[in-house]
Amino acid sequence: MSDIRIQNLQKPVAVAEYLFRRLHQIGIRSIHGLPGDFNLVALDYIPKAGLKWVGSVNELNAAYAADGYARAKGISAIVTTFGVGELSALNGIAGAHAEHIPVVHIVGCPSTISQKNGMLLHHTLGNGDFHVFANMSVHVSCEVAKLTRPGEIAAQIDHALRECWVRSRPVYIWLPTDMVEKQVEGARLDAEIDLAEEENDNPEREDYVVNVVLRALNDAQRPVILVDACAIRHRVLGEVQDLIAKTGLPVYVTPMGKGAVDETSPTYGGVYTGSASPPAVAAGVEGADLVLSIGSLKSDFNTAGFSYHTSQLNTIDLHSTHCVVRYSEYPGVAMRGVLRKVTERVDASKLVRTPVAAVVNAVEENRDDSKTVTQAWFWPRFGEFLRSGDIVVTETGTANFGIWETKFPAGVTGLSQVFWGSIGWAVGAAQGAALAAKDLGLDERTILMVGDGSFQLTAQELSTMIRHKLRVTIFLINNDGFTIERWIHGMTAEYNDIARWNYTALPAAFGAATTGKQTWAKTFKIKTKDELEKLLKNKEFAQAKGMQFVELFMPKEDAPRGLRITTEIAAKNNARTE
The missing domain is CATH 3.40.50.970 (Thiamin diphosphate (ThDP)-binding fold, Pyr/PP domains)
Incomplete structure (x- = not known):
């Protein structure tokens, strides 16, 4: 039937x-x-x-x-x-x-x-x-x-x-x-699925929030914009860029907001991380009498251990589902509509703009006399290697904190998992990001920054990158173990040690041609600043036509400034008993 x-x-x-x-x-x-x-x-x-x-x-x-x-x-x-x-x-x-x-x-x-x-x-x-x-x-x-x-x-x-x-x-x-x-x-x-977000269900409430924001901007003597993760995740970067362009206000990002704005703009002030911020950045954000916070996600590592020194009385938070003006919350008023109306209605001539300190890749300032590649020197130097269109994936550990010291060219996409922080995430994520770029028809570099400890959890994903001929450059930071855990607790503890692998043999082991006429994957061992400088200046390396696997040696106990400060706070929080 x-x-x-x-x-x-x-x-x-x-x-x-x-x-x-x-x-x-x-x-x-x-x-x-x-x-x-x-x-x-x-x-x-x-x-x-x-x-x-x-x-x-x-x-x-x-x-x-x-x-x-x-x-x-x-x-x-x-x-x-x-x-x-x-x-x-x-x-x-x-x-x-x-x-x-x-x-x-x-x-x-x-x-x-x-x-x-x-x-x-x-x-x-x-x-x-x-x-x-x-x-x-x-x-x-x-x-x-x-x-x-x-x-x-x-x-x-x-x-x-x-x-x-x-x-x-x-x-x-x-x-x-x-x-x-x-x-x-x-x-x-x-008929395709309608993916458009619904308009704010209460126009009067939305207009009220918009008017409050406009009054606050007009009254402020030191207003700043702080862009965080959910501005990226909920796709309002276009609205954010329009607001920045019209107002000309100083703009800062959080670690999870890295890459959300043009870091070459004269109004860009840097990465705000509470107590781990550079002095100029801390002064710019904490000295503001109005912080317009867009898409904030105030997790511990995103705030350097909840170490923000800002007042809620001086803060307006715009989120994907609600807005918070000082201590008043407005459910159902989403940030996209508010941002559009504020940008449309703001009178830029009435705003006070405070100059920001120039953000630079401080390479020479962090160079020492040794041949050793240090965290402090490497991350600014890495910034000089980047170019517009790059996708940079950083792993939980030294990379997630070191990238704070890297100034991006315009158009660089930064991917990190600061909140969930599952070690090994970045290797798989780099494969997915590189594949997405390929599916989009983009001829862009995907660059993975991963520590040796994290890499060992998900190293097999090299196989998938090789199988699909993905254009990935991997900087494996060989610092002999779990450095972030060492700084939280157990600097010399055995549980923070790992097995020593022959890392540069892995592309070939997973099926990549590394020699002969069909060479597709290239491997490098870098132990000194001079070796790294030579590699980063190499035009063929910069083109990154295939897989490039760089084993980069750094000292076991060396860590970026931001990581040292954040893990010190984390260790104290972990030790609290009441």
Whole structure:
């Protein structure tokens, strides 16, 4: 007997085809993940939708890569299998949730019939509960869509993808094997999902906030703008740039806001990190009588251990879901609308502009007489190597703190996981970011800065970079262990030591041609300043046509200034008993 629900469909398509075509429509071109028996049939539909299957070496790396892809491209997707696969990815998905990254997590799961019958299937806990893993993901997803009723599936998919984009958080899509080829209404695909954010639901409240901001700007004698992570994550950088251009006010960024603004602008004042800030930056922000904070995420490492010295009485916070003016909160008033109206209505001639100290890459100021490559000297020197269009990925550890001392050229994208801080994230994220650049048709360099300890957690992702011929330059900082942990506690403790690998042998071990006419990956060992200078000035190295793997030796106990200050505060916080 024919199914009347299918007979009434105008353009019947399989669920998997509908899902993957929707992913293509919202801008995704590559799908990360690993195959498993509960998702295999669904994977057959990926190329049919014009998408590319990436494949990764494990689900955790795939989740990190999806995170990096979304940061560079706007949104991403990962496919895992039920239980063993999705749980392996969960740490990476949790990081995306914490850091406001839109990732679509699709999980192939047992059929609804198997679930109904409580079958003792592999990848289960053997207790008949097939929802236990999805229930875990509820806490790190802004939407969970269980695709079990064909008549509702298309709407569920559309809603989940819109939520992922608008809220900039992961969503979880549960796809049973017997639903993969069920037919749904393909006519819906003729109209793309409306991803536009809703206007603020209370125009009067929004106008009130705008008027308060305008009055505060007009009255202030030392106003500044402070740009943070959620300005990037919730895609208001265009509005931020318009505001900066019109007002000409001094602008600073946080560590998580690095790369959000043009650092070559004469109004750019540097990276504000509370007690870890350079004196000129601290004076500029803490001496302000109005801080217009955009998209703040005041985590411990983003604030150098909660060491801000600013007053809420002098602060206006603009967020994606609400605004806070001094001590008054305005729910439902999102920052995009406020920023646009403030920019439209502000009279720049009435504003007081305080000059900022010039931000430079202080290379010579941090050069000493030794041949050793030090953290203090390296990060400013690295800034001189960068060029517009670069994507710079920094790992939790010395790199995340050292990059504070690097002045970016205009147009550099900085990616870091300061809040979640899962070591090893950056290797996968660099793969995802480089793939996103390739999918966008950009001929740009992706540069990964990673410590040896972090690298050892996710080194296998070199294999995926090599497999897809991604243009990645890797600076592996060999400082013999977990330096950030050494500075928090246990400078000489055995648990902060790691095995010593032959790092430059790894590209070849993972399949890259490193010699002969087909050389694609090049490796370098750098132990002195002069060797590094020669490498960074090499034109062929600067072109970065393939993979470049640089093992850069630094002293074990050396650390950037910001890391030393922040870890000292962190150690004190960890030791508190009341």
